[in-house]
Amino acid sequence: MARIKRDPKSVDLAHKIIEEYEPKSVDDMQNALKDIFGPMFESMLQGEMNHHLGYESNNKGEKDSPNRRNGYGKKTLHTRSGEVEIDTPRDRDGSFDPQLIPKRQKDVSAIEDKVLSMYAKGMSQRDISSTIEDIYGFSVSHDMISDITDAIFPELEEWQSRPLNNCYTFLFVDCMFTTIRNDYETKKYAVYTILGYTMEGKKDILGIWLNETESKHKWMQIFDEIKARGVEDIFFISMDGVSGLEEGAKAIFPDVIVQRCIVHLIRNSIKYVPSKDYKAFTASLKKVYGAQNLSACQSAFESFKQQWSAYPGAINVWTNQFHHVEQLFDYGSAIRRIMYTTNAVESIHSSFRKVTKKGAFPNENALFKALYLRIKELEEKWEGGHIKNWSMVMNQLLVHKDLEKRVQKYS
Structure with missing residues (x-):
């Protein structure tokens, strides 16, 4: 297998860091990076000062300028790697107003946040490095980007094992497939995702799991896990047609109502229909599952x-x-509109594909990292929102005799 091609400058810098600091652990590497941040920020600020004054340090234009450099001030910055002390350049008339690290700002972890955000949007390390250089005027090596994004692993592990709500009104389960490089070959892996709707009508991604295939046995393990993490009851599960999945769900949550995804049934049935008849065929089907009541559905x-x-x-x-x-x-119709399809979780997978389409991942951790950062972005978008017409959904749950007591128990 061919070795990864590295930027010679990055390799040279890495060798110098290792020679100077002789790191023996990840913490030692973090301390080394912290030392590098200081000169890096100072160099960037010097560049801003050059632009502000119109000439570089020790340039002959300084003698004729009404404004000149006036020494340095001390400033302690907060980064994700810890506190970093730097010298900030000053000018004589006090008009220098740096843009990268504004006056009185001490927290520069936003740059690292920007790296995480770009990674979450599916940008490659090369693209991130180029973008940072375009915006800030300095390059960030692939290894540094990897270090920044690897810092979210403890948070990811905590999220993946966090306690869950004791009840979810709806769960949507589905798999998508992506590629991981395994030794000398690439291999498809199934990404299992569960999206839940809470009693308050909020979206909650319960977790993501990996397996080489999609199987009822893996789903059984996942249902066992979410039960161990605190889930006592689920009203409805919407799923596709994986063999044994319905029985597996009911084995763990006996009272759950399992609904086959109507959209998946449509996809399965049009395999037997010529493309010229797709439109008319699906229009006839809509009269069936979209009927006003059971009698009209059976007639259609x-x-x-x-x-x-x-x-x-x-x-x-x-x-x-x-x-x-x-x-x-x-x-009721409000419940039917939610439970009839797994589109809610498929929408999440569509968002995941914006990250995974860039190619094969080098290992499972790299894939988990990219998907988790994407999840964080989705959760920020959902913050404060709730499912449309949720009050009507709750009212229809309450009038259903088999659900009323369960709703009251967890409300």
Whole structure:
């Protein structure tokens, strides 16, 4: 396997750091980086001063300028690697107002936050380094970017094992696949994701898990785990058609109502339909699952079977799973709109793909890191919001006799 190509300047710098500091641990490396930050920030501030005055230090233009350098002041900066003391340049008339580290600002961890944000958006280390250089005028090595992003691992581990709510009204479960380089080959891995809706109508990603395949056994392990982390009850689970998944969910949460995703059923059935008939076929289906009541749904289904009898494979998909369609009409329209599809979690996977599309990851940790940073961005967007028409959903849950006591227990 070919070695990773490194920037010679970065390699030279790394060798000098190792020779100077002789690091024996990650903490030693962090201390070395902290020492590097000081000269780096000082160099950037000197560049700003040169631009402000219009000439570099010791330039002959200084003699003719009404404003000159006037020594240095001391400043202690807060970075993610710890406290760093720097010398800040001053000018004679006090008009120098640095932009990178403004006067009276001491916290510069925002630069590191920007690196994390760019990484979360799927930018490569090369792109991040180039962007930082364009904005701030200095380069950041790939290794430094990796060090900055690796700092979130303790937070990720804490998040992945955190206690969960004791009850979720809805869970949406799904898998997506991405690629990891494993020794000398690339291999597809399944990313398991669970999205929950709390009793307050808030979105909560319960966790992400990796496995080489999607299987009911892995889902069983995941359901066992979330139960151990505090989940006592789940009202509804929406899922695709993985064999044994419904039985596995009910083995852990006996009272859960499992709903097959209607969108997945549509996708499975149109495999048997010529593309010229897609539009008319799906329009007929919508009259079935979108009916006003169960009687209208059953009537529409009989018409649907007659209309599309030329495609028995498509009809069989719906006949075999029609009890999941009928089940929808046990509940009010606000509940049906939520439970009938796994689109909510598939939307998260769509967001994940913006990160994973850049190519294969070198290991599982690199993938977890990228996905977790993406999750943090999603959670910031969800902050303060709630599911549309949530009050109507709660009212419809309360009038359902099998759910009323459970709602009251956890409200």
